Amino acid sequence: MRAVVLKEFGRMALEEVATPEPGDGEARLRVRMTGVCGSDLHGFTGANGRRVPGQVMGHELVGVVEALGAGADLPLGALVTLNPVVGCGGCAPCRAGTEPYCPDKRVIGVDPTRTAGFAEYVVAPAANVVALPAGMPVAHGALVEPLAVGYHAARRGGVTAEDRVLVLGGGPIGQAVALAARRLSAARVVVSEPHAGRRDLCRALGVEVLDPVAGPVGPRVAARLDGPASVAIDAVGTSGTVADAFASTALGARIVLVGMAAPRLELDAFGVSTGERSLTGAFSYTSAEFVETARWAGTEPDAVAALVEREIPADRAPAQFAELAEGLAVAGKVLVRFS
Ligand SMILES: [Zn+2]
Numbered sequence: 001m002r003a004v005v006l007k008e009f010g011r012m013a014l015e016e017v018a019t020p021e022p023g024d025g026e027a028r029l030r031v032r033m034t035g036v037c038g039s040d041l042h043g044f045t046g047a048n049g050r051r052v053p054g055q056v057m058g059h060e061l062v063g064v065v066e067a068l069g070a071g072a073d074l075p076l077g078a079l080v081t082l083n084p085v086v087g088c089g090g091c092a093p094c095r096a097g098t099e100p101y102c103p104d105k106r107v108i109g110v111d112p113t114r115t116a117g118f119a120e121y122v123v124a125p126a127a128n129v130v131a132l133p134a135g136m137p138v139a140h141g142a143l144v145e146p147l148a149v150g151y152h153a154a155r156r157g158g159v160t161a162e163d164r165v166l167v168l169g170g171g172p173i174g175q176a177v178a179l180a181a182r183r184l185s186a187a188r189v190v191v192s193e194p195h196a197g198r199r200d201l202c203r204a205l206g207v208e209v210l211d212p213v214a215g216p217v218g219p220r221v222a223a224r225l226d227g228p229a230s231v232a233i234d235a236v237g238t239s240g241t242v243a244d245a246f247a248s249t250a251l252g253a254r255i256v257l258v259g260m261a262a263p264r265l266e267l268d269a270f271g272v273s274t275g276e277r278s279l280t281g282a283f284s285y286t287s288a289e290f291v292e293t294a295r296w297a298g299t300e301p302d303a304v305a306a307l308v309e310r311e312i313p314a315d316r317a318p319a320q321f322a323e324l325a326e327g328l329a330v331a332g333k334v335l336v337r338f339s
C-alpha cells in the first residue's frame with residue numbers, strides 16, 4: 001500500500017509499504033481521507049517531540065471497514081471513523097470510560113509502532129471503530145476527531161446555556177470549540193482570532209469574532225458578550241492568549257487550556273488566587289464523547305462542511321505539509337484523500 005512516511009523532520013514521502021493485516025479483535029480500514037492536525041505539523045517539524053522519523057502520522061480519518069481479524073464484528077463496507085485513543089482496557093480509568101487518563105494509552109497516528117491515517121490502510125482495535133450516521137458525506141467523517149477535541153474542551157469548561165464563552169484562536173480546534181459551545185447551548189460565543197480567513201469561517205458558524213491584534217481583547221469581549229466571559233477556552237496556548245483569557249473573564253470564571261503552542265506559560269497567578277478562576281486542561285476525549293460527536297456531526301452538515309478548507313490527493317501531501325509548516329495560512333481543515 002502507499003503511505004505518507006515522515007522521512008526526517010521537515011520531509012515526508014509517499015512510499016510503498018507493507019499492507020497491514022488485522023490481528024485478533026482488530027479491523028482493517030481502507031482509508032478514504034485523513035485530516036492534517038496542527039500536532040501533525042509540529043510533529044513534521046520535530047517541534048513537539050511527539051513524532052519520530054520513519055513513522056506514519058494521521059489520527060483524523062474516515063474509512064471503510066475492509067477486513068476483520070478473529071473476534072472482530074463490524075459490518076464490512078461500512079463508512080466509519082476511528083477513535084485514535086487506544087486505552088489498555090483493563091485499568092480503572094479505562095473501565096470508567098475515561099480512556100484519556102489511562103497511563104498506558106496509545107494514540108494512533110502518534111505511536112510509531114502502529115499503522116495510522118496517512119496511508120491507504122490502517123489497522124486498529126475494532127472497539128475503536130465508530131459508525132457514522134447514514135448518508136454522512138465522506139469528508140465529514142474525518143472531522144469527528146477534532147470536533148470531539150472541541151467538545152471535550154467545552155465540557156471540561158462546564159459550558160452551559162448560562163455561559164458567555166470566549167474562544168482564543170479560530171483555527172480548526174477553536175472552530176470545534178466554538179461549535180461545541182453552541183452545541184451546549186452557550187448564551188453567547190465570541191472567537192478571538194488574528195487571521196481574517198479564520199474569522200470569516202467562524203462567523204459563518206454563527207458565532208461572534210474579533211481580531212486580537214486590533215486592540216485590547218478584554219473590553220471588546222465584554223462588549224460582544226454583554227459582560228466579561230464566564231468561560232474562556234484557549235485553543236492556542238501561548239502566554240499572550242492566556243493573558244487575554246484572564247483579561248476577558250469574570251471573577252470565578254473557568255479557563256480551559258487545550259492549545260499547545262508553548263510548553264511553558266507565564267500566567268497571572270493572582271488572577272487564579274484572588275480572582276478564584278480555575279484553570280483546567282483538556283487534551284483528547286472519552287470514548288462516549290467521541291461517539292456522541294460522530295452522531296452530532298450528522299445533524300450539522302452545513303457547519304461541518306464549512307470546516308473543510310480543501311481536499312488534496314495523497315501524492316500532494318508531502319509538499320502540502322512543507323507549505324503548511326512554513327506558514328501557509330489556511331482557514332479550515334486540509335484533508336488528504338487516499339481512495
Ligand atoms: Zn489532532
Ligand SMILES: [Zn+2]
Binds near residue numbers: 087088089091103105
Ligand atoms: Zn487503561
